[in-house]
Amino acid sequence: MWMHIGIKDIVDILLVAAFMYQAYKLMKGSGTTALFSGIIAFIAVWILVSQVLEMRLMGAILDKFINVGVIVLVILFQDEIRRFLFALGSRRRWKIFSNIFRGKNDNPENESKYVAPVVLACMNMARKRTGALIVIGQEMDLAVYEHTGEMFNADVNARLIENIFFKNSPLHDGAMIISDNRIRAAGCILPVAQHAVLPKDFGLRHRSGLGMSMETDALVIIVSEERGKISAAKEGRIAGNITAEELQQILSGERKVSDLC
Numbered sequence: 205m206w207m208h209i210g211i212k213d214i215v216d217i218l219l220v221a222a223f224m225y226q227a228y229k230l231m232k233g234s235g236t237t238a239l240f241s242g243i244i245a246f247i248a249v250w251i252l253v254s255q256v257l258e259m260r261l262m263g264a265i266l267d268k269f270i271n272v273g274v275i276v277l278v279i280l281f282q283d284e285i286r287r288f289l290f291a292l293g294s295r296r297r298w299k300i301f302s303n304i305f306r307g308k309n310d311n312p313e314n315e316s317k318y319v320a321p322v323v324l325a326c327m328n329m330a331r332k333r334t335g336a337l338i339v340i341g342q343e344m345d346l347a348v349y350e351h352t353g354e355m356f357n358a359d360v361n362a363r364l365i366e367n368i369f370f371k372n373s374p375l376h377d378g379a380m381i382i383s384d385n386r387i388r389a390a391g392c393i394l395p396v397a398q399h400a401v402l403p404k405d406f407g408l409r410h411r412s413g414l415g416m417s418m419e420t421d422a423l424v425i426i427v428s429e430e431r432g433k434i435s436a437a438k439e440g441r442i443a444g445n446i447t448a449e450e451l452q453q454i455l456s457g458e459r460k461v462s463d464l465c
Contacts, residue, residue, distance in 0.1 A: 243277070317385050318360035319455040325365035326427055326434050327448050335376070335429030336369040337394070337409050340455065341383030342421045349416070353378050353392035360387055369427075379412065379424075395419050405431060406444070413437040423454065423461070436461050 228240065250270060254263030322338060329336050339346065354375060358364060360382055368390050369376045378391030396408070397415035405428075413424035417437040426435040426442075435444040436454050443464035446454070453459035 325362040336427035337379040340423040350389035
């Protein structure tokens with residue numbers, strides 16, 4: 205049996221494994237891992253009944269469920285499918301492949317240039333109790349959210365960040381989006397986490413930051429106007445009252461938000 209497995213079969217198995225792994229990561233980030241496991245178990249039972257045991261009646265019933273199941277899955281996982289398609293079409297992902305073929309390597313120092321200005325600006329705004337919502341783009345393309353605000357193309361600068369979120373600024377109520385080490389937009393509208401259970405001292409900014417982290421793979425920094433505290437959200441998890449050192453570690457990738465929850 206194993207002698208008939210060729211290179212095409214191995215590639216096929218690897219592609220299915222990669223697809224299942226990415227699907228599991230999406231489900232884990234959105235908190236639907238149990239539902240995903242249930243679907244996998246149902247498919248395994250269907251294969252066992254219809255293909256291995258060849259039970260005609262039970263197999264026919266399960267076949268009907270499978271035929272309708274595609275539509276049901278699209279309805280149940282519409283947000284996850286959208287996130288997957290966003291990730292697949294990410295300009296950063298294609299940029300990585302382009303750099304590989306051109307023989308270019310991204311400089312890690314250039315990737316982390318925004319860390320110090322963002323940390324400094326958040327510290328100053330927290331001390332002055334100035335509310336802020338900063339989105340740090342990762343792999344997914346955030347152009348859809350960027351176009352809800354005013355477009356920028358500026359270097360990441362602590363003073364510029366503070367001026368944008370100054371209380372009398374017309375852009376202070378929205379979110380700032382930083383991508384590819386540049387400020388891409390400000391005054392942006394983010395999706396709100398509707399059904400998430402948050403502490404009472406978390407306001408609309410925190411719900412928006414959490415919602416953005418659930419919809420995308422972005423890292424979101426929230427500065428509370430009422431409490432003067434800094435929070436961070438990623439992958440549907442939010443950590444409140446973090447220190448400047450913890451914020452620096454999160455931004456530089458040395459620490460995860462989930463570690464502080």
